[in-house]
Amino acid sequence: MRRRGIVLLAIAAVTASTALSGCGGGSEDPAGRTTVTFWQQKFEDYQQAWFKKHVDAYNATQDKVKIDLQVVPADTWAQKLKAAQAAGKAPDIATTSYGNVAPGVAQGQFASLDELLPAEAFTDVKDNVKGFVTVNGKHYAYPMLVEPSTVLYYRTDLVTAAGLDPNSPPKTWADLVQWATKLTKGNVKGMTIASAGPDLGWSSWGLQYNACGRLPVNDDWSKSTATEPCFEKLLDFYKTLYSGGLIPKTPKVGYADGAPYGQGEVAMMAGGSWVIGQLKNDFKAMVPKTAVAAFPSFDGDATKTTATLGGWTLTVDAKSKGKQQAADFVKYLLAGDPALMADFFKTSGFSKYTVRTSVDQALASNPDATSDPFMKVISEKVVPFGRQEPAYPWDISLAFGTAIESAMKGKADVPTSLKTAAAAIDDVIKKQSLAGTAPK
Incomplete structure (x- = not known):
């Protein structure tokens, strides 16, 4: 799927x-x-x-x-x-x-x-x-x-070789950046995560919830909330991974495909639970070397959402x-x-x-x-805290995903990227008459 x-x-x-x-x-x-x-x-x-x-x-x-x-x-x-x-x-x-x-x-x-x-x-x-x-x-x-949209996969052999503890995965975004930095060696990047607007539009939903406890639209769909300060730390996180050279800058496949991890190009991967099936079918040798964890929370609180449940x-x-x-x-x-x-x-x-x-x-x-090796972790530490995917039009998600890409790749600074997203979202709300139509 x-x-x-x-x-x-x-x-x-x-x-x-x-x-x-x-x-x-x-x-x-x-x-x-x-x-x-x-x-x-x-x-x-x-x-x-x-x-x-x-x-x-x-x-x-x-x-x-x-x-x-x-x-x-x-x-x-x-x-x-x-x-x-x-x-x-x-x-x-x-x-x-x-x-x-x-x-x-x-x-x-x-x-x-x-x-x-x-x-x-x-x-x-x-x-x-x-x-x-x-x-x-x-x-x-x-x-x-x-299917949780975001799970952390990591190579236990490379983690051990880097002097990190595979039994104690990153708890915060800062921890994850530190791991990605230590795991970036030679031709192997520290991790992979979405970096194109369309993929970022949906794959970041869980992290949007994590950063702000909400998505970038108010409850009745009458106005964008994309410029709230809490979203700045989300864009800063993506920007740090990209500008620091910790993720592939020109990935061959999109977020939904776990091939870069399966082929050994990266040491960690943010990916959906469906990647487990791909690893077991196409990259069997990688399965014994792989551990999974809930994707880190910005502040280390493991009960906060980091994945939506599609x-x-x-x-x-x-x-x-x-x-x-x-x-x-x-x-x-x-x-x-x-x-x-x-x-x-x-x-x-x-x-x-x-x-x-x-x-x-x-x-x-x-x-x-x-x-x-994966079911217990995902069933107990990811699924119970997952949130529903948004029901609003895709145009809203794409506008926010485009803002993340703009900031992470340096096309605009973080505040400007969020202001652009807010304007685009408000335009969608107006043109599609969304105000007051949010399902209850």
Whole structure:
């Protein structure tokens, strides 16, 4: 699921946008079963196999309902879904990112699940995730997983060789700079972190929360807060890493790709939890040399957010003719037997993390989970303190990410970069009439 949906929703040709069938809740297959269409955005191959396996298993137990699984490429997803909704042919069930739940509710796209699922399905969801799928007190999606956007990965062998303690990772941003300085040797940089505006726009959300306890827009989306002094220390942090030569200045890949770390070009990496899957699949020799930690907080307080929690849900179309049948499948797949989702997280190489307490309990007795070198740290020290990705338009995030890049690369000083961001954000607010529209 190598991100990140907010940035990478490319627009495909309109002529192909209605190729998939939708809203099948009222149709019947040759066996007389009601067909429920399920559009699943294409992720990693193992996920496609997992979804198909459990759709087939569910269908084999049903004599009145059939789930029709249709996989849609990520680069055509947005256009196909928009066209299907406009034509009244939206799928009964769809994979939906957390960031798209509130906007979809505002547009009347999703059915409330409170009347379709038992209450205990939502009491099982972790407290810091419930709000991701809740709008005005109602649940409009069922969460599947979370992926922390920012985790610290580091080479234990290089850390030891530099005279540092691999069992005591950096706690503050200042500590991290010191580590990066000592680990920068020869062709190996101390670390890697996002350095381009689009990547900085989303990968820095957790650190924005860490620096200021908020994002650079006020609570009702009526005004930018980007010029608040607390954001200056965030830009100073990025600038220190870049100007000090502690990170690659011309990275070959974006933030979402862990290849520079896997290939030994850097000693530490700020990366999402999904990189674990990449390391296990593509850079197996690096795994025994790698340790993970929560990304440092600016002041060392480990309970402050340093990562947002991206991820995916299943939603039921508000106009579906088979809402209950659709919700019954959602319950089976995501809210039913904890062993089913525990199997998913094992299949993922424990690179994604559960949203349900009962699944945590199931994994606690799973030897593969308990022996995984990364899962315990991320589950206990990152996920509980993660915050939701912002629901405001991407233009706002891009404006702030551009400000970080401007400051870190010396295109403008920190105060000027933040003033430019504030003006751009206020312009977005005005042009898109965002004031007062923040979801509650």
